[in-house]
Amino acid sequence: MKIRIPEYYKDFECIGGECIDTCCAGWEVDVDKKSSAYYKSVEGTFGDRLRSMLVDYPVEDRFILQDNARCPFLNDRNLCDIYSELGKDKLCETCTNFPRHITEFGNTREIGISLSCPIAAELIMKRTQPIKFEMYENDEKISGYNDIDAGLYYNLCAARETAYNICQNRDLQINHRAVLFLDFAAALQKKIKSSGLSGIISDYKDETFIRSRLNKLINKYSKYRKADISLLEWLDTYKSLEHIKNEWPVMLSDAEEYIKKGMPNAENSAILIHKRDYEYEHLLVYYIYRYFLRAVFDDRLFEKAQLACAALIMQELSGMAWYDKNNDFSFVDQITIMRIYSKETEHSEENLEELYTQFHKKKAFSCKSIMGILLGSNLGA
Numbered sequence: 001m002k003i004r005i006p007e008y009y010k011d012f013e014c015i016g017g018e019c020i021d022t023c024c025a026g027w028e029v030d031v032d033k034k035s036s037a038y039y040k041s042v043e044g045t046f047g048d049r050l051r052s053m054l055v056d057y058p059v060e061d062r063f064i065l066q067d068n069a070r071c072p073f074l075n076d077r078n079l080c081d082i083y084s085e086l087g088k089d090k091l092c093e094t095c096t097n098f099p100r101h102i103t104e105f106g107n108t109r110e111i112g113i114s115l116s117c118p119i120a121a122e123l124i125m126k127r128t129q130p131i132k133f134e135m136y137e138n139d140e141k142i143s144g145y146n147d148i149d150a151g152l153y154y155n156l157c158a159a160r161e162t163a164y165n166i167c168q169n170r171d172l173q174i175n176h177r178a179v180l181f182l183d184f185a186a187a188l189q190k191k192i193k194s195s196g197l198s199g200i201i202s203d204y205k206d207e208t209f210i211r212s213r214l215n216k217l218i219n220k221y222s223k224y225r226k227a228d229i230s231l232l233e234w235l236d237t238y239k240s241l242e243h244i245k246n247e248w249p250v251m252l253s254d255a256e257e258y259i260k261k262g263m264p265n266a267e268n269s270a271i272l273i274h275k276r277d278y279e280y281e282h283l284l285v286y287y288i289y290r291y292f293l294r295a296v297f298d299d300r301l302f303e304k305a306q307l308a309c310a311a312l313i314m315q316e317l318s319g320m321a322w323y324d325k326n327n328d329f330s331f332v333d334q335i336t337i338m339r340i341y342s343k344e345t346e347h348s349e350e351n352l353e354e355l356y357t358q359f360h361k362k363k364a365f366s367c368k369s370i371m372g373i374l375l376g377s378n379l380g381a
């Protein structure tokens, strides 16, 4: 099996009981059927406790959550009783894997770590250099090929490299890179079912082409005047999602209030925020790595680009609102917002699906609107 990982992956280590936002609270713990069957077979008092906390569901079973949505096996020292009673190898798949995200494409498995974990977020964001990826092979036999179109897969792999290059082009400011990336994804989407992807990829590799394209987009969208209205509509959408942590609605209300006040101090906070453009660059690269290639399963590439740009915009907006409220915006504040956003949007299948649905339905999430927000609002001040 070929394994692809981001270069920071090997440095990740869970800090368990020391964690400020343990992944063992706040959401459902899905228990795969194999682990569930094993837990039901454990003898003695601990087996009784396991059985009393398991509920059967069709695909995966679940533990009954306790107060504050804590896993029933998370003890008062924030350590896992299943780990200490039965051993690390007896954790269910969810707990073994988290915060790793894993996607398989034929004989290639891509693994990363999620921004919803505070340690992962810090590890990713503290790098100043552009993030690179590594590939190695292990002896694992491929258990089953997924049904993907090989031609499309290789084209999307090449397109993803170009997308990384656009987003890691440090000669351009971050919102300009995001606009070019979105524009690239829109062009690819139009041809995804034909054989025209390689021509588009060549165009967006060409420095002269992308400069001229960017100038056209800046001319077209820098006078966009509906950004505030669109952003308020975005916030309504985010508010309507099921929420996991109480910090999330507070963050959304702060952002709403900030827009309604006319985004004061926008220039100062934007300067402070954009001093660390590379953190936003890593954010885009994270989303591209995690989602872009999944278009091979559903042909829906543009929505993956919308997801990445939405994360960037929400991060910028929330950062500016944070600065306005606290007169400061530190690295810790930055990764706090990223962690909250990731937890709420990436770790609920329902929320992610709802976001994709709204991306297709609402004009506020259209290509035009996203470009207008990125180029014509105070976010780019």
Ligand code: SF4
Residues within 6 Å of the ligand: 013, 014, 015, 016, 019, 020, 021, 022, 023, 024, 098, 099, 116, 117, 118, 119, 120
């Ligand atoms: S969120 Fe990350 S550091 Fe915290 S307990 Fe989970 S894996 Fe460990």
